[in-house]
Amino acid sequence: MAKAKPAKKTSAGSGQIRLIGGQWRGRKLPVLDSEGLRPTTDRVKETLFNWLMFDVRGGRCLDLFAGSGSLGFEALSRGAAEVVLVEKDARVAQQLQRNLASLPAASGRVVNTDALGFLQGTATPFDLVFLDPPFHRELLPAACQQLEQGGWLSEDAKIYIEREQNAETLPLPPTWRLLKDKQAGQVSYQLYTRTQVE
Template sequence: MPRRPAPSTPRRTAPLPQEVRIIGGQWRRTRLPVADRPGLRPTPDRVRETLFNWLGQDLGGWQVIDVFAGTGALGFEAASRGAAEVLMVEQDAALAAGLRGLKDKLKADAVRVQLGDGVAALNAQAPGSADLVLLDPPFDAAALFAPALAAAARTVRADGFVYLEAPQAWDDAALAESGLRLHRHLKAGAVHAHLLRRSA
């Protein structure tokens, strides 16, 4: 049986940035505030830039689900690049309220913010309904990774993508039970960024 990566909680070696910036698209250089909330860890600029280089700069017409939305950096980046619909799911009520405020400020009509459990929200979607599922769970919530990956594999269409940010690398053996396979991987500091596809 393949061994999953051991849970790991990287120490925060530097304070959180007070804001992050959208890198591309119609809201390029727009600043997003970063709240000081437990488990919040915005995706670094370098990682986001690499992810959207992998995906292509134009996400026109895509259906996107940002499951552990946090600051909204990933979801707003997708919307900025033309995604038709971006569902942001966030369990922290204060963070969800902040996301709604940003949606209104940007007049981001394609964005919908939902307060609640990310895995449950994924399981409530129609199978094969998303072009891209963004998974960036809190790194200290190791129990979330496997169910989130399985729910994402069910929700994404056959030629769609799942993005996973994690404290450890996930290879095809570790991903086997989820129904996903590794397409691209990047390590940046304590972050392992994975672009995944549905297994054949």
Template sequence: MRPARPEPPRKVARPAHAAGRAPNQVRIVGGQWRRSLLPVADKPGLRPTPDRVRETLFNWLGQDLAGWRVLDAFAGSGALGFEAASRGAADVLLVEQDAELVRSLNASRERLKATALRVQRGDGLAVLRSAVPGQYDLVLLDPPFNSRLAGSSLAAAARAVAAGGWVYLESGEVAPEPPEGLRLHRQARAGAVHYALFQAA
């Protein structure tokens, strides 16, 4: 008598983020907190900047941001702002509207003892528009994916950034034409992510 055939393995349900959602952690790629992990909540439109994109951005900027004033206007996981603080930025403001994400950002700030980093709950675009002209050396713009905030946030950042400073924009579409006061420095694409770095005149 033949032995019974083993049952075929059952299909295991994939975790939700395997279908294109954000993983539950993102890794800081450089600076004093290199390899430290930041939690990522499962939120609509939240897509943390991929490691290789962040690495490219800080290669463009230079790895030493000592003394820089930085605004991360749509902080989300905080990956971009924490990268800037990790590389020595003197003052980094993370702005986030979601209360749960604000709590998570504050917890990461305390865990890493990131004293140069502040977290503010609010509307990133409104904070940009209310900034003192030339207040920041670097403005990081990664609005919720497909939110169509790229153009308006870039225009607001052009006023908030200091002469010679930088504005980084990441979105699901090709960067718009730079507003008056900014010039395109570099741009690239990684999958569905388009990213560009502008410099203030």
């Protein structure tokens, strides 16, 4: 979904992602061979959307470091009311737009801009946010703080974070509570929910 190591073959094969659930289950979408593109694997994606079984349908979702769009498109397939995919690379964003257009009546939008720059704009709250930035670039701390402080999260939003294993402790807003935490290969991934601080 985001960028890091050279693109590797997933169970969907090199150069494409596969939607694993919902109305477009089994649909394969092409992915550009862009340096560092690292789609979320089907194994991790299946675990994540099992966690989110009751949180996707009807929700507004933000795929902040979209890359292949694997998570954002999966959310659309599973009934998200709207998905915004933010991608800095113009070529990758164009492919996301083509893939979005190939999904009938999909309520999504591709924004070709830098993720942290996007968060400096006018906020509309999201119910679910996917954070899968390029590895080893320390983008998460600023993104997490801007999401919380900028009004981008609904009252009980869910936030998914995917990052390199053995990374330094991530400073998170005090309103975020850890729900799930797993590792797969070189990847560590967590699901948080936003709560009210006592």
